[in-house]
Amino acid sequence: MKLELLTPKEMAEADRLTIAHGPFDGIGLMRNAGAAVAAVVLDRFPSRRRVHVLAGPGNNGGDGYVIARILHESGVAVSLWSSGTPRDDSDAAVAAAECPVSRRSLADFDAGAEDLIVDALYGAGLSKPLADDAARAVSLAAARRLPVLAVDLPSGVSGESGMVLGSAFQAAVTVTFARKKPGHLLLPGRGLCGEVVVADIGIAASVIVSLAVDTFENQPALWRQAFPSLDVDTHKYRRGHVGVFSGGATSTGAARLSALAAARAGAGAVTVLAPGSALAVHAMHLTSIMLRKVEDVAEFAAVLGEGRSSAFVLGPGFGVGEKARDLALAVLAAGDRLGEPAAVGLVLDADGITAFREAPQWLFEAAARPGAPALVLTPHEGEFARLFPDIAGSEDLSKLGKARAAARRANGVVIYKGADTVIAAPDGRGVINANGVPWLATAGSGDVLAGIVAGLIAQRMPAFEAACAGVWLHAEAGRRFGPGLIAEDLPAALVPILAELYGADGG
Structure with a gap:
């Protein structure tokens, strides 16, 4: 049971340590993440007419480019909508270069009633309200009641607090990586994540242990x-005595x-x-x-x-x-x-x-x-x-x-x-x-x-x-x-x- 909850900063450190010590480099982790999400799309949403991948400029968007490539190679009808351009020397730029699906501006995003949205815009690290093009996509998805699969966290939800920064997608499924984040469990974020799937992308348990995480899911x-044990010679006072103070007659x-x-x-x-x-x-x-x-x-x-x-x-x-x-x-x-x-x-x-x-x-x-x-x-x-x-x-x-x-x-x-x-x-x-x-x-x-x-x-x-x-x-x-x-x-x-x-x- 993976009980640790990682803040966005701790998740970034887990990525850094994994990249520093192997076996995966940054683009390797990104490819693993994209493949994990694509597998969930193919398993959970096989009958959707078209999959719309919304890709942001950072690593979450990089995951989106990998997802779009794999779905395209699997014969799925894919549309790719981008918000911003990945930095030239980034892993996201490598993923974008590997993706054969043509990009269109998120400002022009549209989708039909039989389609699926893959939200790979911002994920857990967002610290400010969504930009206008992303907020418009959130409104369109809600108005048309389109199913959304979120990558890491629904864009607009803080991975740290679970709070909504302006507006956020309502996901049917959220695929996150290595461990959940506090925002997956704290309200209102928890209510926006839908089912949460934790995917293994190659971050070792020893890396998580090295972070000395102090936040956990209650299981x-x-x-x-530490739960009390019942020994053969247990008697009632060895099991403890509780006193409960009472109020008055009424x-x-x-x-x-x-x-x-x-x-x-x-x-x-x-x-x-x-x-x-x-x-x-x-x-x-x-x-x-x-x-x-x-x-x-x-x-x-x-x-x-x-x-x-x-x-x-x-x-x-x-x-x-x-x-x-x-x-x-x-x-x-x-x-x-x-x-x-x-x-x-x-x-x-x-x-x-x-x-x-x-x-x-x-x-x-x-x-x-x-x-x-x-x-x-x-x-x-x-x-x-x-x-x-x-x-x-x-x-x-x-x-x-x-x-x-x-x-x-x-x-x-x-x-x-x-x-x-x-x-x-x-x-x-x-x-x-x-x-x-x-x-x-x-x-x-x-x-x-x-x-x-x-x-x-x-x-x-x-x-x-x-x-x-x-x-x-x-x-x-x-x-x-x-x-x-x-x-x-x-x-x-x-x-x-x-x-x-x-x-x-x-x-």
Whole structure:
């Protein structure tokens, strides 16, 4: 599984290293790329009347000249439309010289209803809006609903951020090379790529490793080795104990969702920590999940004093205010006691995040203290803006860049939720999730996610890996369940997925 995501600069460096050390030179890589795209055209679009290759002036256009040549040699009707001329000493110029298809100006581009467009204009490296001739081609393709196969990335989409620079093609298929780029997974780029095919063009895995890439696609292979194992002598407290703070009597459901999710994720014991006013309500609903009265920091200290290492969830349905802040800070102050941590992690969600809106530095400083439990923040866009208003308002940062900046500032892991959820660690690692589905956008879904992550942290899974695993599991449960999903469905939907992860041996 090729999990690394390469920025345009990293991809350019991978090309450079491959050219420097072989076995392929620049034109060799270009020929390989063009051949890979041409193969997809012939396989996926065999019945198209004519293929229109749109070629830009750079390397992406060079790929286009190779594609046009191979399709022409294969007997396909090809039209070649160029925007600009390749530099004389470039690989693209060599590819253009080898192409027997006559070129016409992109400004005159036209296509029929039975045709296919191959977009080889700019690819992932574009840093400014499309020129007028390219923008006109985008409009024509959209108006006539023509299928588009994009080379590397639909022109107009930033490979770095996934943002659209002016206008962009809507592709049915995108063929990229060696590895995906962040723009393939971040919105709105992800929605414009269609199916993404990653083609091997001769860039060795060792070259990718040498780049020390710190951005990845979220897949089990990324965190499977850190996933909790189940030993023969495992008992419930060895599997971790999660405490979920509850709101008052009329706001108890969110805490129960988190608690059930933590239990399904494998925590050996889960306790709802509730004010006295909510105990009776919880008692009517809880069976295997325990219940404990916690009104304030003093009563919470008694829970910590019992010596069971715990991960905690604070925020779902809790309410915003001083009590939320005090309890969160109390968890983060529960460092090592006689060599054994009194708490291993805090997942701060919803009201727990908003409670620090006026004093975020209190939270960040508490998380930075030596020996502090791991902090995981799970904001959606609005909550992110409350805690990190300057970062949220930056026009220079992608969603991935914003999550990274927030994680560094917070001294914790940030799960920046959305259809393209990003997970970032304080050390700069970033992961983009791609298996989310629209029906996860339902009340209580985030409460379940917080519980899953806490359940994994309680089992001593490192916080960043637990966050990545929790996001993937949550999304996969929603994907498999399908339309009609409500939050109550998610914990049980985890069961078959966990069974697959553990395998028949349970390990």
